[in-house]
Amino acid sequence: MNPIKISFFSTQPYDKVFFEKYNAEYKFELDFFETQLNHHTVELIQDSPVVCVFVNDVLDAGVIAALANKGVLIIALRCAGFNNVDLDAAKKAGIRVCRVPSYSPEAVAEHAMAMILTLNRKTHKAYNRVREQNFSLNGLLGFDLHGKTIGVIGTGNIGKAFAKIVLGFGCKVLAFDIAKDEELEKIGVQYEPLDTIFKLADILSLHCPLTEKTKHIINATSLSIMKKNVMIINTSRGALINTPDVIDALKDAKIGYLGIDVYEQEEKLFFKDLSEDIIQDDDIQRLMSFPNVLVTAHQAFFTNEALTQIALTTLQNVTDLLEGNEFANKAGLLS
Template sequence: MKYPLLPLKPKVAFFSTQVYDSVFFEKYNADFGYELDFFDIQLNEQTVKLISNAEVVCVFVNDVVNESVIRQLAEKKVQIIALRCAGFNNVDLEAAKKYNLKVCRVPAYSPQAVAEHAMAMILTLNRKTHKAYNRVREQNFSLNGLLGFDLYGKTVGVIGTGNIGKAFAKIVNGFGCKVLAFDIVTDSEMEKAGVTFVSLETIFKESDIISLHCPLNEKTKYLINKDTISMMKNNVMLINTSRGALIETSDVIHALKKGKIAYLGIDVYEQEEKLFFKDHSEDIIQDDVIQRLMSFPNVLVTAHQAFFTNEALSQIALVTLGNIQELLHDNILTNKQALLI
């Protein structure tokens, strides 16, 4: 639904912004007419002071939106916290309710973007295309050490069958894999397409590849730990494009050292807010855990780029700005999944 421009120009303060954020939001803001204020730093208890006369604050996955920040937002007369992402584990929703702030998100922007990146990680880890690329550039045409396996016929476990998990299941189904899935609610469409819903324990015991697509909450935090890893097949491949804290990293490192986990692909990391979306090429990284992970030849780390496609960024900008417009006009959202408070 397209609304006419508001009589006054509301201000939206963006935090954790990159160049591409301003490019896409300024492009689509032509239809909305907001005043956009971009900050390239994280929102937290100190940086919230930068907000001036803004009705809306727009945040991303690693911004800190706890009760202290929310209280200060309320004092500054901010009305809306607009997440330009699907996950909202970094927002204290009870505090937002307490201070009467609306919270909205982008529940689905491009599920295919994240699902396709998960598959790209699987193919890269398996066929070692990243290593082959570097070898050939150095005139090394040997195939030693590049041995992979057929995906066809392998069992892939999908944990979480929301929009992204469903898109990922379709992709691996197309490769001729046996697809197992776990979610709190089964999906009849997926079952008709050949996906079998099973228990988490079955996923762990029977899968050759496990891909995480569930939200982070109290029940899923450290879902992958020494106990669940012990149930898995030897030489399992583990992929995480969801949230870093789904994995107990120290337990995964131990499993990598023992050879229990043969391949690990992560696009997210529990302490990523200190590293991701920044250039640290001239820095000494102080995080020994991520350094240890990157030292393994069978580990692939990407810096939260699974969402990073033209289609996804366009949809994120449009939905975020549309959410703000609806809430400022009518205090409700057409898309009920987008409204958190």
């Protein structure tokens, strides 16, 4: 019997390393494509009942219909977010959808803290200065994190890990979520209405999923009630931020610091080497022109531990669905 094929899209060299390493036990046939899955590339799939996709692959109703025609039975997301998948269309087509809901929340939480510390203490600028024999401290002034008010929007696995980190820095932590976490409350996190957090936070860190209610949660209206010089960190989903509104707030010095690991139009940019290209996205070019903006290219998840968990969970999800076993990863089953 031939091994079952899994077709991977949007793959990078590190995807192949980790999936090939842990597939030794599962023995699937792995077919890797660097290209994004979309209407044009769906024809690359041949005799593969499983496709494995990432955050910027396109799985709308049209693509899912094409997958069904090719006999695809499973869409395996190797990420937590699933806003790029039309789940209703998948259900109607009889295609099961699974994801990796938790794969080292500490990886993303720690990256959010790294962005805060970098923006505050300007270590990236200090590094470059010293390499040029410039030992001046002018322009590198930061502030104590201790005692500052941190707003955490979303206290799922990642938001919870982040809240614990900033508590360790001696910060006051205010949180918003549709469901309160009793453990966080016991260790000092205060749940407040969203507008209250916008008004009181010195630093806002976004850890909520992208939904119709959270899209552009950072916009001209919410920015108008924030403190002047607020720091905003987004390691969740790019569309939580209305980019033109944020650019205006940066120009007006309403936002003092911005750190983004995600971007609303990132599918055209991230995970690619565009160093020899002319980037046509004026918004990202404008953002990168500000000295108080730090952009990383969807790097927050990128640790050895996280990639190990992503590979193991994805392969086990596919195995459970194909074999009709009790699906152990309940939070990972979407359709």
